[in-house]
Amino acid sequence: DIQMTQSPSSLSASVGDRVTITCRASQSISSYLNWYQQKPGKAPKLLIYAASSLQSGVPSRFSGSGSGTDFTLTISSLQPEDFATYYCQQSYSTPPYFGQGTKLEIK
Amino acid sequence: QVQLVQSGAEVKKPGASVKVSCKASGYTFTGYYMHWVRQAPGQGLEWMGWINPNSGGTNYAQKFQGRVTMTRDTSISTAYMELSRLRSDDTAVYYCARDITPGIAAAGFDYWGQGTLVTVSS
Numbered sequence: 001d002i003q004m005t006q007s008p009s010s011l012s013a014s015v016g017d018r019v020t021i022t023c024r025a026s027q028s029i030s031s032y033l034n035w036y037q038q039k040p041g042k043a044p045k046l047l048i049y050a051a052s053s054l055q056s057g058v059p060s061r062f063s064g065s066g067s068g069t070d071f072t073l074t075i076s077s078l079q080p081e082d083f084a085t086y087y088c089q090q091s092y093s094t095p096p097y098f099g100q101g102t103k104l105e106i107k
Numbered sequence: 108q109v110q111l112v113q114s115g116a117e118v119k120k121p122g123a124s125v126k127v128s129c130k131a132s133g134y135t136f137t138g139y140y141m142h143w144v145r146q147a148p149g150q151g152l153e154w155m156g157w158i159n160p161n162s163g164g165t166n167y168a169q170k171f172q173g174r175v176t177m178t179r180d181t182s183i184s185t186a187y188m189e190l191s192r193l194r195s196d197d198t199a200v201y202y203c204a205r206d207i208t209p210g211i212a213a214a215g216f217d218y219w220g221q222g223t224l225v226t227v228s229s
């Protein structure tokens with residue numbers, strides 16, 4: 001099974017900051033990497049698929065990069081609605097494990 | 108617009124079974140695999156398996172083999188997830204999620220149901 005590790009587990013930032021979250025796979029997954037945002041009491045929302053493709057309707061301040069084992073999600077200028085928990089997920093093989101999540105909090 | 112609407116919250120005793128439904132609308136139900144993902148309170152996301160609504164074929168995570176059954180009724184565009192021999196650590200929100208790619212289990216999830224809380228308590 002391919003394990004996914006995110007860092008950091010939590011992060012404090014201010015509105016307007018540039019933020020980067022990292023996800024590492026236990027073996028190469030090419031570009032089979034997705035990012036989700038989850039707010040309390042809500043279902044996850046797909047932000048980025050195939051490592052760098054922006055899902056329809058997602059603001060362009062979100063971007064993804066990476067391939068192989070190392071990936072990043074970047075938010076270029078944090079907005080108040082971006083404070084949430086973010087998960088990466090590999091879709092290279094079954095089971096499609098998620099990372100443990102990164103909680104983004106207001107500083 | 109695509110919508111996945113799940114059945115309501117359930118409270119079950121240990122050892123019982125629960126069946127959660129997920130009604131799809133706004134797209135061709137048989138065209139996309141449906142996955143089930145759960146989230147225990149305060150925890151991360153855990154994939155449980157998928158069903159191919161076209162063929163009825165399934166693939167379950169090893170952890171749930173023998174306890175989970177995923178089915179569908181194409182006449183009403185609804186997928187079901189039944190979990191048996193419930194334990195307290197099965198207490199979680201259960202989500203259905205549509206696969207992002209038509210016709211294959213690409214395992215990216217573009218639309219999600221609202222979630223169904225299943226509480227297992229004696």
